[in-house]
Amino acid sequence: MYSQGLIGADGRTDETPEFLEAFQQRIDAEDKIEPNDAMPEGYRRTLVRQIGQHAHSEIVGMLPEGNWITRAPSLRRKAALLAKVQDEGGHGLYLYSAAETLGVSREQMTEELHSGKAKYSSIFNYPTLSWADIGTIGWLVDGAAIMNQIPLCRCSFGPYARAMIRVCKEESFHQRQGYEIIMTLAQGTDAQKEMAQDSLNRWWWPALMMFGPHDGDSEHSDQSMKWKIKRFTNDELRQKFIDATVPQAEYLGLKIPDPELKWNEEKGGYDHGEIDWNEFWSVVKGNGRMNRDRIKARRAAWDNGAWVREAATAHAEKRRARKMAAE
Amino acid sequence: MAVYNALLELADDHLVLGHRISEWCGHAPMLEEDLAMPNMALDLIGTSRTLYERAGQLEGKGQSEDDLAYLRGERDYRNCLLVERPNEDFAHTMLRQLYFAAFMHPYWVAAQQSSDEVVQGVAGKAQKEMAYHIRHAGEWVIRLGDGTEESAARMRDAVEALSIYVDELFDSSLAAQEAEAAGVLPSRADMRAEWDKTIAQVFDEALLAFPEVPFAQSGGREGLHDEGLGHMLAEMQSVYRAHPGARW
Ligand SMILES: [Fe+2]
Ligand SMILES: [Fe+2]
Ligand SMILES: [Fe+2]
Numbered sequence: 001m002y003s004q005g006l007i008g009a010d011g012r013t014d015e016t017p018e019f020l021e022a023f024q025q026r027i028d029a030e031d032k033i034e035p036n037d038a039m040p041e042g043y044r045r046t047l048v049r050q051i052g053q054h055a056h057s058e059i060v061g062m063l064p065e066g067n068w069i070t071r072a073p074s075l076r077r078k079a080a081l082l083a084k085v086q087d088e089g090g091h092g093l094y095l096y097s098a099a100e101t102l103g104v105s106r107e108q109m110t111e112e113l114h115s116g117k118a119k120y121s122s123i124f125n126y127p128t129l130s131w132a133d134i135g136t137i138g139w140l141v142d143g144a145a146i147m148n149q150i151p152l153c154r155c156s157f158g159p160y161a162r163a164m165i166r167v168c169k170e171e172s173f174h175q176r177q178g179y180e181i182i183m184t185l186a187q188g189t190d191a192q193k194e195m196a197q198d199s200l201n202r203w204w205w206p207a208l209m210m211f212g213p214h215d216g217d218s219e220h221s222d223q224s225m226k227w228k229i230k231r232f233t234n235d236e237l238r239q240k241f242i243d244a245t246v247p248q249a250e251y252l253g254l255k256i257p258d259p260e261l262k263w264n265e266e267k268g269g270y271d272h273g274e275i276d277w278n279e280f281w282s283v284v285k286g287n288g289r290m291n292r293d294r295i296k297a298r299r300a301a302w303d304n305g306a307w308v309r310e311a312a313t314a315h316a317e318k319r320r321a322r323k324m325a326a327e
Numbered sequence: 328m329a330v331y332n333a334l335l336e337l338a339d340d341h342l343v344l345g346h347r348i349s350e351w352c353g354h355a356p357m358l359e360e361d362l363a364m365p366n367m368a369l370d371l372i373g374t375s376r377t378l379y380e381r382a383g384q385l386e387g388k389g390q391s392e393d394d395l396a397y398l399r400g401e402r403d404y405r406n407c408l409l410v411e412r413p414n415e416d417f418a419h420t421m422l423r424q425l426y427f428a429a430f431m432h433p434y435w436v437a438a439q440q441s442s443d444e445v446v447q448g449v450a451g452k453a454q455k456e457m458a459y460h461i462r463h464a465g466e467w468v469i470r471l472g473d474g475t476e477e478s479a480a481r482m483r484d485a486v487e488a489l490s491i492y493v494d495e496l497f498d499s500s501l502a503a504q505e506a507e508a509a510g511v512l513p514s515r516a517d518m519r520a521e522w523d524k525t526i527a528q529v530f531d532e533a534l535l536a537f538p539e540v541p542f543a544q545s546g547g548r549e550g551l552h553d554e555g556l557g558h559m560l561a562e563m564q565s566v567y568r569a570h571p572g573a574r575w
Binding site for chain 1: 342346348349350352353354355356357359360362365366368371372373374376379380392393396397400417469470471473474475477481515559562563565566570572573574575
């Protein structure tokens with residue numbers, strides 16, 4: 001029902017060279033594309049895939065952090081973590097709504113997540129093993145997300161760009177809060193310092209992997225750049241992240257677990273060791289420690305909640321019928 | 328000391344219930360509830376923090392909110408039994424919330440007249456929050472009670488399971504009685520009429536009946552709990568207790 005007016009949404013529209021050319025001109029002129037505007041089918045599909053993945057990442061991301069809500073070591077931290085996880089759920093909700101403007105329903109996207117057809121950020125397939133991981137996730141994972149998402153505030157698709165503006169504000173709050181948790185640990189007892197370092201050791205490389213494969217190996221990059229869905233390449237964003245994060249770790253007295261990390265005066269950035277791409281692809285393919293548990297937990301929430309959703313629908317139906325009978 | 332103990336009872340009610348709701352986080356039946364339940368948990372935990380802090384001040388031994396929350400064991404916790412009941416399913420969770428909020432709302436309204444300024448302050452904020460909890464949980468009790476056959480059966484199970492914990496809400500411990508006599512806290516028994524009215528209204532629409540309760544459970548105010556609270560506290564306090572004296 002959302003798809004009328006979307007060129008190609010039903011696969012029937014001809015994408016003539018003139019149409020594609022006119023569309024590209026709008027993009028180049030930094031025009032925002034809105035849901036009812038004509039758009040190439042590939043553009044629509046790319047956005048559905050990307051926004052859907054982003055939404056799923058917010059939702060699945062609630063699980064590793066939710067794992068520590070009941071153990072947060074102070075009431076202040078417990079409240080802040082609850083609020084953070086709630087924010088992530090809110091991000092999921094805006095993003096599903098943005099994707100719905102392109103003609104896919106939230107139910108459909110949810111089913112694709114549960115069946116394994118849709119992906120989410122692999123970072124959430126790593127387990128949270130200590131309280132420090134809550135700090136590290138805020139600092140590095142929200143930090144990396146911001147690097148990815150700030151350019152998306154200027155994405156050519158209007159609803160996505162607008163959702164990102166609101167989301168980015170909250171993500172940067174999460175990043176600061178996470179850093180503050182780690183700072184407290186880094187200035188704490190020996191055991192707390194060790195907890196912080198151990199956590200950084202486990203999350204550093206997966207955080208770098210969040211930017212995706214090297215530019216040469218990234219299948220969707222070129223077209224997305226041309227359509228201004230993406231503004232920087234994976235490697236550019238990764239470099240920015242490293243350059244911003246290394247001094248933060250140094251300030252805390254924590255050691256980045258990369259012996260090859262070195263300042264490169266000439267390029268004005270850090271050189272770093274090679275990412276273990278076997279691990280990256282392995283986790284993407286489903287072999288991360290938590291892949292199965294994450295999907296199982298999401299599916300269980302969905303399945304166990306089915307009777308609640310059915311009851312809500314049935315009740316609304318009864319209400320409507322009673323109201324009609326009364327009129 | 329009586330006021331200190333009475334405030335702890337109240338703070339424990341809020342923390343324990345807030346903790347229970349927070350256990351749903353990421354596992355709610357729909358995304359909208361994954362946003363609504365943390366709101367309620369945050370309200371409750373927020374109130375508990377103010378109350379712990381105030382209790383600590385009045386005691387005057389330098390105990391912080393975290394000392395009070397994290398270093399007392401299950402025999403020291405003074406919450407009523409209703410709030411520690413496990414989540415079970417969404418019907419139980421919403422009914423537990425409704426029962427508690429239907430009590431706390433008039434309680435906080437009355438506590439706005441407290442002789443203690445901190446209690447007055449928290450009461451003003453908390454009564455608004457409790458009005459929202461009544462609305463939110465009450466709407467769900469209605470939807471589920473008058474939804475499908477399955478949801479109605481689950482709702483009736485929840486009523487059956489939780490109604491035996493209601494009377495304890497209205498009992499004042501000796502500490503509470505002293506705090507009430509001193510004008511710090513309102514009398515719990517005074518909330519019964521309002522509670523009955525709220526529940527009757529919701530149950531009427533939800534097609535539910537409040538059952539006869541031949542034997543009501545109590546004991547929470549003396550630290551006599553169900554077996555579940557010890558597990559909840561063991562989990563909640565694990566990190567804090569593993570690192571004595573650490574700052575977080
Ligand atoms: Fe987020
Ligand atoms: Fe995000
Ligand atoms: Fe975030």
